Amino acid sequence: MIDYTVSAADRWRRPIVIAFFSLLLLVGLLLVRDYGLSVDENQSRHNGMLSLKHVCDMFWPEFVQRDEQAFAYYQQYDLRDYYDRDYGVAFEMPVSFFERLLGLESQRSIFWFRHLCTFLVCMGGVGAVYQLVARRFKNWRLGLLGALFLVLSPRLFAEFFYNDKDAVFMALFAIGTNTAVRFIERPTLGRALWHALACAITIDVRIMGVLLPLATIAMLALRTIRGEYQQYGTGRLAIGAGFYLMLLPALVVGFWPYLWDAPLQNFLDAFHKMAKFRWGGQVLYMGRMVSAASLPWHYALIWIFITTPVLYVVAFITGVICIWRELKRRGWRVLYGSDEEWQDLLFLGLTLAPLLAVVVLRSVLYDGWRQLYFIYPTFLLVAMRGLVALFRWKPQGQWATYWPKLMRSLLVLSIVTTAAQIAWLHPQQQVYFNFLPGRHLEQKFEMDYWSLSYRWGLEWITKHDDRPVIYVNAPMEGSVELNRWMLDEYAAERIKFVAEPEKADYFMTTYRWHPEPYPYQNEVARLEAGKRRVLSIFRIK
Numbered sequence: 001m002i003d004y005t006v007s008a009a010d011r012w013r014r015p016i017v018i019a020f021f022s023l024l025l026l027v028g029l030l031l032v033r034d035y036g037l038s039v040d041e042n043q044s045r046h047n048g049m050l051s052l053k054h055v056c057d058m059f060w061p062e063f064v065q066r067d068e069q070a071f072a073y074y075q076q077y078d079l080r081d082y083y084d085r086d087y088g089v090a091f092e093m094p095v096s097f098f099e100r101l102l103g104l105e106s107q108r109s110i111f112w113f114r115h116l117c118t119f120l121v122c123m124g125g126v127g128a129v130y131q132l133v134a135r136r137f138k139n140w141r142l143g144l145l146g147a148l149f150l151v152l153s154p155r156l157f158a159e160f161f162y163n164d165k166d167a168v169f170m171a172l173f174a175i176g177t178n179t180a181v182r183f184i185e186r187p188t189l190g191r192a193l194w195h196a197l198a199c200a201i202t203i204d205v206r207i208m209g210v211l212l213p214l215a216t217i218a219m220l221a222l223r224t225i226r227g228e229y230q231q232y233g234t235g236r237l238a239i240g241a242g243f244y245l246m247l248l249p250a251l252v253v254g255f256w257p258y259l260w261d262a263p264l265q266n267f268l269d270a271f272h273k274m275a276k277f278r279w280g281g282q283v284l285y286m287g288r289m290v291s292a293a294s295l296p297w298h299y300a301l302i303w304i305f306i307t308t309p310v311l312y313v314v315a316f317i318t319g320v321i322c323i324w325r326e327l328k329r330r331g332w333r334v335l336y337g338s339d340e341e342w343q344d345l346l347f348l349g350l351t352l353a354p355l356l357a358v359v360v361l362r363s364v365l366y367d368g369w370r371q372l373y374f375i376y377p378t379f380l381l382v383a384m385r386g387l388v389a390l391f392r393w394k395p396q397g398q399w400a401t402y403w404p405k406l407m408r409s410l411l412v413l414s415i416v417t418t419a420a421q422i423a424w425l426h427p428q429q430q431v432y433f434n435f436l437p438g439r440h441l442e443q444k445f446e447m448d449y450w451s452l453s454y455r456w457g458l459e460w461i462t463k464h465d466d467r468p469v470i471y472v473n474a475p476m477e478g479s480v481e482l483n484r485w486m487l488d489e490y491a492a493e494r495i496k497f498v499a500e501p502e503k504a505d506y507f508m509t510t511y512r513w514h515p516e517p518y519p520y521q522n523e524v525a526r527l528e529a530g531k532r533r534v535l536s537i538f539r540i541k
Helices: 013-031 041-059 061-065 068-076 092-101 107-137 140-151 154-162 166-185 189-203 207-225 234-254 263-275 299-306 310-329 339-361 370-392 399-425 454-464 477-484 489-494
Strands: 282-285 288-291 470-473 495-497 506-509 523-529 532-539
Touching: 013 107, 013 140, 013 154, 041 061, 041 068, 041 092, 041 107, 061 068, 092 107, 107 140, 107 154, 107 166, 107 339, 107 370, 140 370, 154 166, 154 370, 154 399, 166 189, 166 207, 166 339, 166 370, 189 207, 189 234, 207 234, 207 263, 207 339, 234 263, 299 339, 299 370, 310 339, 310 370, 310 399, 339 370, 370 399, 454 470, 454 477, 454 489, 454 495, 454 506, 454 523, 454 532, 477 495, 489 495
Parallel strands: 470 495, 470 506
Antiparallel strands: 282 288, 506 532, 523 532
16 A cells, blocks of 8 residues: 655655656757647747737837847737737747847747747646645655656647647646645735736736636635634735735736736727637547537547546546545535645636536637646646545455555556657657547547648658759648748758649648548658558659
8 A cells, every 4th residue: 555644854855856857857858849830839929029019119119129120020010909919928928038039030949949938837837736736645756646647648748849828828827726725725925926926927828817816716715714714813814815816917917918008998808709719610520520619518528538648537537526425425515624625626626617618608619628728737636636545445355455556557557658658659749649539530530730740741851852942732831831940941942832732742731621531642651640640741743
């Protein structure tokens, strides 16, 4: 049986934790140049650069003037009229600022830098999960296991490098959840400051971050009713909570230039647009094309279950059952329970409430469940609750002897096989699926909706065709153009895109929205990940 009570004075804690995160940083630095460009990255950079220009025009015009060439494209736009003005830029604008401060010129170096910044923020999310698990279970080893589960989530592992929207929001949401637990435990002025700062940055990346202050207020009220702040005094509680509630809106407005002209009106406008997102395309789901505006209720749930390692899914379901049984045992009275139980309730609420909201509001979703990545850290917290319960369970009969060994074996097997799959799929971990959806996945679900594999296709073409000019056609020409930036300068100059397939030397496709084969016969190359087709290259001429 595993002993889950470990002394805080354990002398191995600090060196092991430092070694874990140092190794993670080293892996990130080694892999940061391996990934292609996702379809959204250039637009995200535009959002950051335009907001940076807007702010600098007001307070530091010399910064724009001395880097006139880099900002020339953005002079034609005004933030107040810009199409994506309602996107938060708390991540994009600082990254754009440091990009220009470093004087990066080539698109290749710019996006390598952006990938590094994305990874570093996601590392912060891994650190937050470590602290959340370690605090909840009072065990730093379980904290490292929870952090390892986040790292060993194949799709997220890849998106830690290029997904500057959903993965960054997920990491910041985890950090905000961590500061929320600390603030709810003891609502001091210092903790109120850090939590307000974390919430504001999270909201100013994705407006769904408002869930954090709502959950915080709810848990503060619950613990107040339970009388758990009596030792601090009513006055100190009121000061801490009041300071948080006054500071938060000021920071939200301060970090989001779009709100400056009309804070409340623009904030409500941004919230309304995100609640009913402006995308009317179709997605491949269970073998048929479905409108993103009329998805079946189980869309997000199925995507979560088929793209998450099975052990995590089983542990999560077990954790939900354990929390439900505990609430049922107390007659559904949430006003009674230990510190661990209110944390479980918080984590479960932050996981299930967004899922239920998506179903009830019939929200527009696409590209799997990436808009819901932010629930994944608390999903893992609930899963850790279930995993601990599975280890502590004492079956009857001869199973009592073998159960702990079986659980340890399953845990090690899951860790080893998941790590092996990450290495095997690299750098296409974004197409990971577990075994639940069965065979012929590429005919049932979208594979490389990010279009990252176009980089591999362009590299293959320029390596195997030595002509000075090569004409390429692809269904998502913009995505191919982005990945051309990741080639070396000579190779990039040789690639020319044409709109008509009959004028091209090669046709490339990731089969997005087109699950059936194209009418070309001469497939000269195919990229597979996990023995599943990701991209095909056809020679036309």
